[in-house]
Amino acid sequence: MSAPATTGTVWTPEGTSRGTVTVLTGRGEHPGLYARLGRRLAADGWTLAVPGPGAGADEVTAAPAGATGARVLLGSDTGALRAWELAGAVRPDGLVLAGLPTGAPGEPPADRAGELDARTACPVHRGLLESDPDFAWGALAQVPPPPPSDPLPDAAVLWLHGDADPVAPVAGIRSLARPGDDVAVVVDGVHDVLNDQFHRIVAARLVQFLERLAKGARFAEDAPPAAAGPARSRRAAPLNVSARLDHAMRALAELVAADGATVTCDAMARARGVPLNSLVNVMLALRRAGLVTSRRGCEGGYRLARPAAEITVADVVRATEGSIASVRDTGPAAPLWADLERTVADFLTTRTLTALEGDTR
Numbered sequence: 001m002s003a004p005a006t007t008g009t010v011w012t013p014e015g016t017s018r019g020t021v022t023v024l025t026g027r028g029e030h031p032g033l034y035a036r037l038g039r040r041l042a043a044d045g046w047t048l049a050v051p052g053p054g055a056g057a058d059e060v061t062a063a064p065a066g067a068t069g070a071r072v073l074l075g076s077d078t079g080a081l082r083a084w085e086l087a088g089a090v091r092p093d094g095l096v097l098a099g100l101p102t103g104a105p106g107e108p109p110a111d112r113a114g115e116l117d118a119r120t121a122c123p124v125h126r127g128l129l130e131s132d133p134d135f136a137w138g139a140l141a142q143v144p145p146p147p148p149s150d151p152l153p154d155a156a157v158l159w160l161h162g163d164a165d166p167v168a169p170v171a172g173i174r175s176l177a178r179p180g181d182d183v184a185v186v187v188d189g190v191h192d193v194l195n196d197q198f199h200r201i202v203a204a205r206l207v208q209f210l211e212r213l214a215k216g217a218r219f220a221e222d223a224p225p226a227a228a229g230p231a232r233s234r235r236a237a238p239l240n241v242s243a244r245l246d247h248a249m250r251a252l253a254e255l256v257a258a259d260g261a262t263v264t265c266d267a268m269a270r271a272r273g274v275p276l277n278s279l280v281n282v283m284l285a286l287r288r289a290g291l292v293t294s295r296r297g298c299e300g301g302y303r304l305a306r307p308a309a310e311i312t313v314a315d316v317v318r319a320t321e322g323s324i325a326s327v328r329d330t331g332p333a334a335p336l337w338a339d340l341e342r343t344v345a346d347f348l349t350t351r352t353l354t355a356l357e358g359d360t361r
Contacts, residue, residue, distance in 0.1 A: 008055065011038030011048040018045040019069030019093075019214050019276075022060065024086075025053055026077020026099065026192075028139030033128070037194055040203045046210060061090050070214040070275050072096060074206075076194055077168070078144045087153040093275050094213045095153060096206065098160040099191050101144040102172030108141035115140060118166050121190060121197040140167055140191075147176060154273070157181040158209045160202055162189025182209060214275050216243045247274045248282045248320045249313075253356040255292065256308050265298030282320065289319035308353035317348060 009031040021041060023034055031050035038048040051059050060073075060082075073092040075083030080100035087095050109115035115137060116126050129135050159177050161170045163185050170185055177183050184205045189196050196202070212218050250272035254263055265283060269276040283302055286292045293305040304311065 008049070008051045008059075009034075009038070010050070011035070011042045013042045013045045013047065015045065017047045017068055019071060019210060020047040020049055021072045021074050021096075021210070022090075022092075023048060023050040024060065024073070024075040024079030024083050025050065026075075026079045027142055027144070028136035029053070029076070029079075030134050032134065033125075033132070033195065036125075036199065037203060041207070041210075044207050044210075046207075057086055057089065060086055068276070070094065070210065072210060072213065074098065075100070077101060077191065078142075081145060081147060084152065085148045085150065087155070088150060091270065092153070092155060093269075094156040094158065094209065096158045096160065096209070097173075099162070099165060099168055099193050100147070100159070100173060100176075101168040102147055102176065103169075108138075112137055118190060119192040120195050121188075122195060122199060123197075125192070125195040125199075152178060152181075156209070156213050158206070159183045160186070160193050160205070162186045162191065162193045162196060164188050165191045165193070167191040214278065216275075216278055242321065243278070244282060245317060245320045247278050248286060248316055249356070250274050251279060251282060251302075252286070252291075252304075252311075252316065252353055255302060255304050256353050256356045258303065260303060262294075262301035262303045264301040267301075285319050286316070289315065291315060291319055304353075308357065311353045312349050313351045313353070313355070314345065314348040316353075 023031075023037075025031065025033070030053055034048065034050050038050070041048045070093040071090075072094040073083045073087060073090055074096035075081065076098045078101065080097040083095060084097060084100075109118050112130075116129065118140065119129070120126055157178070159173050159181060161168070161173055161184075163170050168191060173183070184202070186193055186196065186198050186202060189198055189202075193202055251268045251274060254268045254271050265276060265279050268274065269279050274282075280298055283292065283294070283298065287294060287302070290305055291311055292302045294300055294302045
């Protein structure tokens with residue numbers, strides 16, 4: 001990396017990038033302090049872009065422009081406040097708020113030793129700060145602005161915070177996080193949670209969030225022990241719409257609205273709130289099934305392969321899921337579930353994409 005530490009810096013993976021994380025630094029920081037995180041995310045296939053501390057809103061908005069895959073905005077300390085503020089303009093697929101300051105600030109560190117203790121317990125990062133001529137000591141004494149008055153964006157949000165943070169006590173974020181947000185609080189973590197002693201689990205938690213956002217990857221929730229006996233219970237609820245099927249229907253709704261025009265994946269993702277990486281795979285499945293057509297894939301755009309009235313919802317389900325329904329039960333209710341499967345199949349076969357006409361979301 002030949003650019004000075006105080007200018008914008010980018011870490012990229014060797015192969016195709018799975019997405020781009022744009023980092024807004026906090027008080028006293030500069031892009032070079034995120035080299036460790038940049039290398040870690042690049043190793044996992046993600047691009048990390050860190051604009052310079054004085055970057056304007058236009059530069060932050062342009063940072064992920066042209067990027068492939070999911071686009072995530074991450075802010076640390078006051079950078080988290082700014083990320084929240086800019087989310088409406090940047091329109092990221094996900095937002096990460098690390099060490100976001102809330103409420104009245106505590107007593108600022110009295111000296112450099114106190115600032116190191118408040119920021120990080122990682123010996124490597126402490127040494128980096130002590131020897132860094134570009135790090136701005138004493139910046140934590142600057143009073144941060146209050147959290148933005150604008151609501152959080154309609155996007156996935158991950159809160160990262162240390163439970164021993166003396167600069168921004170964790171209690172402040174609990175009243176701001178929404179019920180559906182991911183909140184990860186690090187035991188014994190202090191303010192610079194991305195560069196603290198437990199930076200590895202924080203990075204792992206971040207990658208987990210990114211992969212779920214981009215690919216829908218997630219762990220199954222704990223299930224209760226199976227009841228004794230030979231009968232096998234159903235593996236899912238009687239009716240369940242997967243994220244893959246939901247993304248397909250959203251994309252097709254956009255193509256129906258386009259009325260024969262070609263629409264790029266990026267435009268569909270933005271208009272319908274679908275992670276771009278997930279949409280790429282969904283559109284390939286729809287094309288293989290003969291439901292959409294394209295000359296140059298996502299870049300060239302897609303359109304319906306035939307009129308909406310000739311494409312049934314059952315066609316879409318088969319293209320994305322492989323079958324209309326999957327009911328596994330050898331118990332006494334097996335005939336009931338088999339009837340349900342036939343009913344669902346009959347229903348979806350009689351419904352076409354014309355049901356999506358007039359949908360504008």
